[in-house]
Amino acid sequence: MNINDSNSIIEFAKLLKGNTLREACGKEIEEHNYLGKGNFGQILEKFYFGYEPNSDSEPDFKEAGLELKSSPLKTLKNGEYRSKERLVLNIINYLEVHEQEFENSSFWKKNAHLLLVFYLHEKEVDLLDYVIKLVDDWNYPDEDLKIIKQDWEKINQKIKEGKAHELSEGDTFYLGACTKGSTALKSYRDQPFNTKKAKQRAYSLKQGYVNHIIANIASEEDAVYGKILNNQQELSAEVNIEKFVIERFIPFYGKSAKAIEEELLLKLNPKSKSYFASLTSAILGIELGKKIEEFEKADIQVKTIRLKENDLPKEDISFPTFKYTELLETDWEDSEFKNILESKFFFVFYQFQRTELVLRKVQFWNMPFSDIEEAKVVWARMVHTISEGEIVKEITDRGTRKTFFPKKSENRISHVRPHAQNADDTYDLPFNDKLTGLHAYTKHSFWLNASYVRDEIYLK
DNA sequence: GCATGATCATGC
C-alpha cells in the first residue's frame, strides 16, 4: 500500500471485504496483547493500516486526502443492509468555525473524500468478529453537496447568532450536528457569541444519508426514489430546499384533498393507507409509489395532521412502539425516543370543513432543545415505572387496566399510550408487574400531545 | 369534550 496514493489505499482497504478484524490482523492484535476493547475504528487504523489513531484536523491519510471511517450495519428481514446509526465526523469547534467558509472549513478539509468500512454489527459478538461487508470510497455527488453546504451554513449561522447551545440534528437535512460525548458538564464547550456553554457536538451524516451511501456502494438500483430537486436546481439563501418544497404546496392551500387529487389528475383510493402520502408526493412532482429521495436521506418524519374546526388535531401523534426491555438497556442519549424527537419533521395540515379535508399549510419543524429536555421527563418516568415493575394501578370492573404510565395531563409535550392489535399483543417486561404478576404487557408507544402540535407547531 | 385505554385496516 502506497500511503500517498488514494487508489492504492482504497484497493488495500477492499481486501477487508468478507473478513473480520481478527482474520485481517489477528496476529498484530495478539502481539500487542490487545484485548479487543476500544472501538472498531481504532483497531482498524492501528492494526490494519498501521498508524496511530489521531484527532488531527487533517484527513487520516493526509497525502492522499482520504478520511477513514468505519460504521456498523444492521440487516433487515429481507436481507438488505441498512446503517445502524449516523456517521459521526469531526467535532465542531465553535470558537473557530464561525470564521471559516465552507470551502476552507475544518469539515471539508477533513471529510471531502471518505474511505468507508461497513461491518455487520451483531449483538453478543466480539467486535473483532464482526464481518466487514462493504468497503469503498465516497465522494459527495454535486446534488448532495449543495444541500450539505447549506446544512453547514445553517449550523454556522446558529453559532454566529450565539445559539450553539440550541443546535439540534433536526436543524438540517443531510449533515447534522449530533451530540458527542457524555451529557456530563465536562462535555460542554464555550461558544464565541454567548456566555452560555454549549454541548459538544460533531458533524454527522444522517442515518438516512448513510443508507443512501450504502445503497450506492452495494450498487442497489434506487428506482424506488423520486427527486424533488433536479440537477440544475441551484440553492441559495433565498431558494433553500425548505422554501422550495413549501412553494410547491402554497398553490394548493385552501383546497380540499379531493380537489387537489383532481387537479393533479390522480385517481387515488381515499381509504388507502397511503392516500395522503401519495398526495404529498404528487404535489412535489414525485412519481406515484416512489419515495421522496431528499426526505429519505434527511430522515424526515412526514406527518399528515387532520385538524378539527377548533384547530386541535383530531388525534395525538404516535411513534413506533418501544420494547420494555430496550427502554431499560438504553440510556437517554442513545434512546429511540430522543432520536425521533431530534429529527426534522414535515407537517402537512389538513382541516375538516364539514366533511371535507382542506389543506391549510405545510411546515418543516424540529423540536426546540428545551422541549426535548421537557419530553425527556416522560421517557425517564417511563423507564422508572418499568424498572420498578409498577405497571398496573387498578383493574376496573369491566376489565380495563389503569396504568402508572405517563399521562397526557402530566406533560405538555408527550405521553404514553397503547399501540397494539389488542390487549394481548405484548412485549416482555424486564420485571413482572407487582399488582398482576404479568411478565408481558400490551405494546405501548410515546405520543405527541395534540394540544402541543396545535400550540407549538400549527399556530406558531 | 377530553383523557385514557383499546383496537382496527392496510400493506409489506
Add this chain to the structure above:
DNA sequence: GCATGATCATGC
C-alpha cells in the same frame, strides 16, 4: 405476522 397510521369506546 407485524408495523404503522388511523380510529373507536368508555367514563368522567
